Every structure is written in structure tokens, then in C-alpha cells.
Amino acid sequence: MKTFNRLLAAVCATAFMATAMLPSAPAFAAPDATASLRPAATLPRPMAMPDGSTMKKIQDRGRLIVGVSQDKYAIGFLNPLTNELEGFDVEMAKAMAKAIFGNENKLQIIAVASADRIPLIKAGKVDMVISTFTINAKRKEEINFSEVYYMSGQKILVHKDSPAKSIADLSGQRVCAPAGSTSAKGIVTANPAAKLVETVEFTDCLAMFMMRQVDAISTDDVILAGLAKQDPFAKVVGPSFSAEPYGIGMSKDQPDLVRFVNGVLVQMKSDGSWKRIYDKWFGAMGATEPPRGTYLD
Amino acid sequence: MQAPNNSAVINSKSNGKIKGMMGTTPGQLRLGMFAIFILAICFAIAGYVGVNGARSSVNTIARDAVPSIVTAQTVRVKLLQMDSLAAQEFLAGGADSGAQARVKYEAVRKELGEQLTVAAKNISFGRDEQTPLETLMDKVQAYNGLVEAARANNRQGFPVGAAFLRMASTMLHNEMLPQTQAIDQLNVKQLESEYSNFKSASVIHIGFIVASGLALLVVLGYMQLFISKKMRRSFSMPLLAASAVVVALTAYSTVSMTLQRSNLGTAKETSFVSAYNWLEARGAAYDAKTDQSLFLIALGAGAKYEESAKVKVQKLTVSATGNEQGSSANALSALRNYVQQDERIRTYDKTGKRSEAVNLALGNGTQEAQKAFDDLNQALTANLKTATSSFDASIASAESNINYLDLVFIILSLAVVALGYFGLTPRINEYRA
Numbered sequence: 075m076k077t078f079n080r081l082l083a084a085v086c087a088t089a090f091m092a093t094a095m096l097p098s099a100p101a102f103a104a105p106d107a108t109a110s111l112r113p114a115a116t117l118p119r120p121m122a123m124p125d126g127s128t129m130k131k132i133q134d135r136g137r138l139i140v141g142v143s144q145d146k147y148a149i150g151f152l153n154p155l156t157n158e159l160e161g162f163d164v165e166m167a168k169a170m171a172k173a174i175f176g177n178e179n180k181l182q183i184i185a186v187a188s189a190d191r192i193p194l195i196k197a198g199k200v201d202m203v204i205s206t207f208t209i210n211a212k213r214k215e216e217i218n219f220s221e222v223y224y225m226s227g228q229k230i231l232v233h234k235d236s237p238a239k240s241i242a243d244l245s246g247q248r249v250c251a252p253a254g255s256t257s258a259k260g261i262v263t264a265n266p267a268a269k270l271v272e273t274v275e276f277t278d279c280l281a282m283f284m285m286r287q288v289d290a291i292s293t294d295d296v297i298l299a300g301l302a303k304q305d306p307f308a309k310v311v312g313p314s315f316s317a318e319p320y321g322i323g324m325s326k327d328q329p330d331l332v333r334f335v336n337g338v339l340v341q342m343k344s345d346g347s348w349k350r351i352y353d354k355w356f357g358a359m360g361a362t363e364p365p366r367g368t369y370l371d
Numbered sequence: 372m373q374a375p376n377n378s379a380v381i382n383s384k385s386n387g388k389i390k391g392m393m394g395t396t397p398g399q400l401r402l403g404m405f406a407i408f409i410l411a412i413c414f415a416i417a418g419y420v421g422v423n424g425a426r427s428s429v430n431t432i433a434r435d436a437v438p439s440i441v442t443a444q445t446v447r448v449k450l451l452q453m454d455s456l457a458a459q460e461f462l463a464g465g466a467d468s469g470a471q472a473r474v475k476y477e478a479v480r481k482e483l484g485e486q487l488t489v490a491a492k493n494i495s496f497g498r499d500e501q502t503p504l505e506t507l508m509d510k511v512q513a514y515n516g517l518v519e520a521a522r523a524n525n526r527q528g529f530p531v532g533a534a535f536l537r538m539a540s541t542m543l544h545n546e547m548l549p550q551t552q553a554i555d556q557l558n559v560k561q562l563e564s565e566y567s568n569f570k571s572a573s574v575i576h577i578g579f580i581v582a583s584g585l586a587l588l589v590v591l592g593y594m595q596l597f598i599s600k601k602m603r604r605s606f607s608m609p610l611l612a613a614s615a616v617v618v619a620l621t622a623y624s625t626v627s628m629t630l631q632r633s634n635l636g637t638a639k640e641t642s643f644v645s646a647y648n649w650l651e652a653r654g655a656a657y658d659a660k661t662d663q664s665l666f667l668i669a670l671g672a673g674a675k676y677e678e679s680a681k682v683k684v685q686k687l688t689v690s691a692t693g694n695e696q697g698s699s700a701n702a703l704s705a706l707r708n709y710v711q712q713d714e715r716i717r718t719y720d721k722t723g724k725r726s727e728a729v730n731l732a733l734g735n736g737t738q739e740a741q742k743a744f745d746d747l748n749q750a751l752t753a754n755l756k757t758a759t760s761s762f763d764a765s766i767a768s769a770e771s772n773i774n775y776l777d778l779v780f781i782i783l784s785l786a787v788v789a790l791g792y793f794g795l796t797p798r799i800n801e802y803r804a
Contacts, residue, residue: 144530144670151530152670157464157729159670182722185670277534284520284531304529 108209108319110221111329112369113337120176128331129174132201137182138174140167141194141203144185145277147300148355149206152185159183162296162355163204166223166322169347170202173338187274189254192216195323202324202335206294208256209321218328219321220335221367223348226294227314228260231283231301238290240312244268247289250279256318257293264315280304294318299359319365336367343367396601397802400795403594407613407791410587411784414617417583418624418780421576422773425631428569432635433766435495436562437643441759442490443555444650446507447548449483450514451657454543457518458664461525461536463733476518483511496557503550510547514539533668540661566639573632577625584621587787588614594791598798609794613787620783624776631772638765645696646758652690652702653751656709659683660744663713667720667729677717684710696761697754705747712740 123129132138142163143150150163168178184200191203195217206226209219230249232238241249245267251257253272261270271288273279279291280301291301298310322339324332342348343364352362456476463469487508494500517539524532591614598607662680666673684706691702712731719728732740 145533147530152533152668153528155464155528157726183670275534277531278537280531281520281534281538301531304524304527304531 106368106370107211107214108219108222108321109368109370110219110321110336111332112371113333113340117173117334117337117341120172120174123174124330127334128201128328129334133174137180138167138171138202139182139184139200140170141184141186141191141200141205142167143188143205143276145275146206146297147303149296149300150185150204151300159185162224162351163206165351165354166204167202169342169351170204170322170335170338173334173341188252189274191323195325198325201331202322204322206297206318206320207323208294208318210256213323216326218324218326218332220324220332221339221369222319222321222365223339224296224320224352225365226296226318226320228257228264228292228316228318229295229298229310229312229314231291231298231308231310232289233283233286234307234309236289236309238311241265241268241292241315244290244292248287249290249292250282250288251291251293252276252279255293256316260316261292276301283308296356296359299356336369340367397799399597399601400594400799403590403597404791404795404799406590407587407594407795408788410583410590411787411791414580414583414587414620414787415781415784417576417579418620418784419777421573421580421628422624422777422780424572424576425569425628425635425773426770426777428565428572429631429635429766429769431565432562432569432639433769435493436558436565437639437762439490439493439495439500439558440555440562440647441650442486442493443551443558444647444654446483446486446490447551447555448650448654448657449479449486450511450543450547450551451654451661452479453483453514453518454540455657455661455664457521457539458536458661458668459733461521461532462664462667462729464525473522480515487511490554495561500554500557503553507547507550510542510550514543514547517542536668537665540665562639562643566635569635570632573628577628580624580628581621584617587617588621591617591791594795598795602798602801607794607798609790613790613794616783616787616790620780624780627772627776631769634765634769634772638762638769641695642758642762642765645694646755646762648690648694649697649751649755649758652687653748653755655683655687655690656706656744656747656751659687659709659713663716663732663740667716667725667732670725680713684713691751691754694754694758696758698750698757699754702747702750702754705743705750709740709743709747712738712743716740 118124118129121133123133142159142161144152144159146161146163148161150159150161152158153160164183167181167183171181172178174180184194186194186200186203186205188205191205191207192213194200195203207213207219208226209222213219230238230241230244232244238244238247241261241264244265247268248271249261249265249268250271250273251261252275258270258272261268271279271282273282276291276293276297279288282288283291283301284305284307291298295310295314302308302310322335324335339348342351343366348364352364356362453476456472456479460469460472460476463472487504490504494504517535521532521535521539524530524535526532591610595606595610595614598610599605659680662676662683666676666680669676687706688703691699691706693699716728716731719725719731730739734740735742735745
């Protein structure tokens with residue numbers, strides 16, 4: 075019995091230490107929550123999508139329709155100087171278009187607000203949404219997700235003169251996040267005493283933050299990094315208080331498209347194109363490895 | 372015994388005196404002259420009050436209420452124009468059309484400042500009008516600040532610029548336009564009440580002039596008959612001249628004041644209504660153009676701006692239809708062309724051709740949206756000019772209809788008094804001899 079207790083204590087201590095040593099990405103409560111459909115062994119060649127498949131319908135239409143955010147600097151944003159959408163998620167969308175058409179420009183991007191992502195997928199107005207879309211069980215009841223293509227975590231953005239170090243220090247203060255986002259729910263869960271202010275877009279939060287109409291913004295670290303780049307008087311602080319595994323959202327009626335997209339992601343993660351895109355947009359945050367996909371089947 | 376009441380004694384004395392006068396021919400002549408004097412004064416007062424009342428209504432309507440309404444509406448249009456130009460500049464980014472939009476924005480901002488000064492000088496309702504104006508002036512500064520923040524961030528390629536622009540536009544619609552509406556409504560209320568009072572008062576004034584003129588004529592006619600019967604004299608020429616003056620003045624003033632009423636009615640019910648509608652149409656046109664730009668800036672997530680633009684176009688159609696002043700046909704034709712270009716923009720945008728959509732929205736070519744908008748704006752501005760010119764002309768006519776009429780009333784009424792005096796005094800003197 076003593077030996078068993080020692081063994082149990084050792085296992086617990088090891089597990090605790092392993093958890094504590096994880097850098098910025100916190101552990102999941104349930105690892106399988108992000109599991110998706112396994113991709114086929116080989117990807118069809120561009121412009122040769124299998125007959126009857128969703129990809130073939132997209133190929134016949136002549137363009138891939140993807141919902142992307144337009145207000146997340148470095149992720150999905152309209153560059154006013156070029157009038158083009160740019161960012162990490164936009165490049166992911168281009169990679170999907172290239173996989174179907176062999177041409178990344180066969181792409182129609184629709185800007186989506188956080189609250190519109192699921193309704194647009196369900197209404198069939200977009201083929202997929204690539205927009206810092208956190209995979210969770212509730213959303214999976216309504217739509218399908220690809221495997222994880224980026225692992226993020228929720229932090230806070232405060233004014234440079236703010237003493238706040240974490241979400242726990244923001245009790246009674248106004249903390250902004252877009253309506254309907256997991257970030258908004260995350261704030262309420264992490265600190266119910268914080269005053270949640272909801273907007274349509276992240277940039278609306280930033281504009282209010284710059285005008286001191288809110289005290290902080292809380293969302294995923296990559297989004298906050300993009301916001302901080304636009305305001306020299308802001309800083310990102312605190313440990314992540316939630317795990318935000320990003321997936322590509324698609325319709326529940328199109329499992330073939332989900333498998334295809336997972337295939338493209340596997341290829342991107344293995345051939346170095348994922349890392350190239352990451353370095354281009356988030357290189358300043360430090361090097362990281364692409365997350366590994368997990369599958370249901 | 373109780374002493375008799377003093378006033379009763381005086382009344383009985385004056386009654387006795389009048390009875391005494393009524394009993395003799397010279398007494399009756401004196402009474403007739405007195406009646407002519409009194410009625411001539413009444414006639415003069417009725418004319419003076421009627422003419423001045425009418426003139427005051429013209430002044431209140433044409434120099435106070437309507438200019439305040441037009442100023443409030445012009446401020447509204449300028450605000451919407453600024454919003455449209457700010458969105459256009461943002462959409463154009465670093466392109467030439469963006470720089471042009473900025474130059475126009477600054478010009479309109481200056482014009483807005485001038486209009487606000489005009490509005491401040493024309494305050495007629497104290498705090499009720501001053502408060503919204505002060506709020507508006509304050510918000511204009513805040514609005515410009517937000518637009519500047521949008522520009523500064525846009526120039527650095529930061530997406531937060533679009534958020535500042537949306538914030539500015541929302542503030543303009545939710546906090547600034549209601550202030551212009553408040554000023555507008557105060558003055559519209561005043562206009563309606565003044566016009567309604569004028570319409571009923573002018574009938575009463577004309578009625579008083581006619582009644583006092585007729586009463587004067589009756590007395591003059593009676594005295595004429597009296598002289599001819601009692602004194603076996605032919606008609607008294609001065610009394611005849613006095614009667615002619617009263618007839619002419621009554622007829623002339625009745626016609627003039629009726630014409631003035633009609634001209635003011637045309638100014639208010641036709642020209643002003645048309646001008647107001649054209650101003651509203653211009654505002655709706657700028658608003659629709661802003662929605663078009665915001666729709667494109669929202670990159671496919673602008674469904675609410677598309678819906679909003681449809682509402683503005685509908686409002687514009689209603690405002691531009693059936694106006695008696697200005698050409699509704701021209702405006703509606705220009706609007707149809709604009710709507711066609713607008714639909715092309717949305718089709719491009721929805722089929723992934725964003726660059727084409729933006730180029731079409733900013734383009735000045737024959738079949739491009741900016742040109743279509745400029746044509747529409749030009750048609751609306753021309754119609755507004757027609758309606759305001761017509762309003763000014765009707766007001767000028769209304770004023771000229773009663774020009775100096777109050778003075779004429781006083782002078783001619785004094786002439787009637789003098790003629791009455793000269794007509795009856797020789798007859799009274801005959802009895803002295």
C-alpha cells in the first residue's frame with residue numbers, strides 16, 4: 075500500500091510539473107475536444123477534385139468562399155495601403171484555394187464578425203470560416219471543425235500605466251471583447267467581477283481602449299499582439315487563462331471537405347509552409363511548432 | 372334725504388345733451404361728423420393692425436422660422452456630406468480620389484462652421500434651441516477628432532482606423548443629427564403655428580377692414596342723404612370724395628391682403644415644402660453614398676449598410692417624388708442611374724471582385740458610381756435652387772402686396788376725416804348765421 079501511495083504521489087507530481095512547465099499553451103480539459111475527421115492518405119490534385127464531392131462543386135463554381143475577420147491585425151485585416159486582406163488566416167485561406175484550383179487567387183473572401191461565423195456556415199454562404207475560431211464542444215454541435223491549425227490562449231491587453239498583471243486584477247474594471255466570442259465568455263468565467271463591454275469587432279474594442287472608454291481588452295494572445303502593435307501605449311500581460319485551439323469551421327453536411335482541409339493542413343505542417351506563414355506574421359512572438367492534429371476515426 | 376349720485380347726474384346730463392343734439396339739425400350734423408371721425412379712426416386702426424399683422428407673419432415665417440429650418444436642414448446635409456466624404460477618403464486609401472475627398476471634406480467642414488454661426492445668430496427659442504446647438508458644436512469637434520484618428524491609423528495601415536470611422540459615423544447619426552432635428556422641429560412647430568394663426572387672423576383682419584369701411588360708407592351715405600333731404604342741397608362733394616376714398620381703399624386693401632395671403636400660402640405650402648423635400652433628398656443621397664462606402668469597407672460583412680442604403684434610397688425617392696417646385700423627373704432619372712451603379716458595385720463585391728467594386732464606387736467615368744452620384748447631387752441641388760428661388764419670389768410678392776399699405780390707411784383715413792369736416796362744417800355754420 076505504501077508503495078502504491080508513493081507511486082501515485084510521484085505520478086501526480088510529474089503530471090503537475092509537466093502541466094506547470096507548459097509554456098504559453100495551457101492544457102486542455104479534454105484533449106479529444108479538438109479531434110477532427112482523419113484526412114485521406116493522399117490529397118487529390120488541384121483542379122481534379124473527386125466527382126460528387128463538395129470540393130468538386132467549389133471547383134465548378136470557380137472560387138472558394140472563405141469567411142475571414144477583417145479587423146485582426148496580422149491575422150485577418152484589410153491593409154488600407156493596398157486595399158487587400160492580409161494576415162495569417164488569409165494566407166491559410168489562400169493555401170486552401172491553391173489546393174483546390176492550383177491558384178491562390180481563386181478565392182472570395184468575406185469579412186465576418188465573430189457573432190456571424192456559425193450562422194454564415196449554417197446558411198451555406200461560405201465554404202469555410204478561417205477566423206481565430208476556437209474549437210469547443212458547443213460549437214461542434216452546430217458545425218464541423220478541422221484539426222487545430224494554431225494553439226492560442228486568452229490574455230489581457232491593458233494601458234502601459236496599468237498595474238494589472240492578470241485578469242484577476244481587473245475586478246470592477248471595464249474589459250472589452252466582441253459579442254458572441256469565446257473571449258467574452260472567458261472573461262466572465264475567469265473574473266465575474268470584471269465589467270464586460272461587448273462590441274461588434276475587436277478594433278471597436280481597441281478604439282474604445284484608445285479613448286479610455288474601456289480599461290482592458292481580453293482575447294487570444296495573437297489577436298492582442300496585433301492590437302498592441304496599433305497602440306504604442308498598450309501592453310499584453312498575464313498568463314493565459316484559457317486554451318484557444320483554432321480550427322477551420324465548416325458545415326456539418328460536408329465531412330469530405332473537412333477531411334480535405336485536414337489533408338491540406340497536414341501537408342502545410344509537414345512541408346514547412348505553415349512555419350513560413352507563422353514566421354511572417356507572428357515571428358516576433360517567438361518560434362513555435364505547428365500543433366499536431368488529433369482525429370476521431 | 373339722500374344726495375343724488377354724481378355719476379348718475381353726469382350721465383343724465385350727457386344723455387340730455389345728446390337728446391338735445393338729436394333734436395336739432397345742426398346737432399344731428401355734429402353727431403354725423405363725430406360718427407365719421409370715430410369710424411374713420413376705426414377704419415385706420417383696422418387697416419393698420421391688419422397690415423402690420425400680415426407683415427409680422429411674413430417676417431416670422433420668411434425671416435425667422437423658415438431660415439432656421441433651412442439652416443438646420445443645411446447643417447444636417449453638411450454633416451452627412453462630411454460623413455460621406457470621410458468614408459470615401461477612407462475607402463480610397465492612398466489614391467488620388469482619397470486626397471480629393473479630403474480637400475472636399477475640409478471645405479465642407481468650413482461651410483458647416485459658417486452654417487453653425489448663422490444658426491447661433493438666429494436663435495429664437497432660448498435654451499430650447501441653444502442647448503441642441505451647443506451640443507452639436509461640441510460633437511462636431513469630437514466627430515472631427517474621430518475622423519482624424521481614423522485617417523492617422525489608416526495611413527499607418529492599422530485596421531483600428533475603420534473602427535474610428537464607424538464610431539464617427541455612429542456618433543453623427545445617433546448624437547448629432549438628432550440635434551439638428553430638434554432645432555428643425557422647434558422651428559417647424561413655430562412655422563406651422565404662425566402660419567395657422569396668420570390664415571385665421573388674416574380673414575378676421577380683412578373682415579374688420581371691410582366691416583369698418585362699410586360702416587363708414589353707411590354713415591357717409593346717410594349724411595349725404597340727410598343733407599340732401601333736410602337742407603335741400605345737392606350732394607356734398609367732400610363727402611362724396613370721402614366715400615370714394617373709403618370704397619377704393621377697402622377694395623384695394625381687401626385685394627392686396629388676399630393676394631398677400633395667397634402669395635404667403637404659395638411660399639409656405641408649395642415652395643417651402645418643395646425646398647424642404649429637396650434638402651431631405653440631398654441628405655438621404657449623401658447618407659446612401661456613405662452606406663455604400665461603409666458597405667465596401669466592411670468587406671462582405673456590410674449587410675446592415677446595404678439594408679440601410681436601401682432605406683435611404685426609398686426615403687430619397689419619396690422626397691423627390693411629386694414636388695411642385697423643381698423637376699422630380701430629372702432627380703428620379705439621376706437616382707435610377709445611381710441605383711444601377713450601386714447594384715453593380717454590390718454584385719462585384721458579392722462575387723469576390725472587390726477591387727472592381729471599389730474602382731466603380733470611386734470612379735468618375737460615365738458609367739461609374741461617383742459620376743452617377745455627382746449627377747444626382749447636381750439634379751437635387753438644381754431643384755433645391757428652383758424651390759428656394761420660388762420661395763423668395765413668393766415672399767417678395769407677399770411683401771410688395773402690402774408695402775406702405777398701413778401708412779396709406781392712416782393718411783387716407785385722415786383724409787376721410789378732413790373731407791367729412793369740410794363736407795359738414797359749412798352746413799353747420801349755416802345755422803350759426
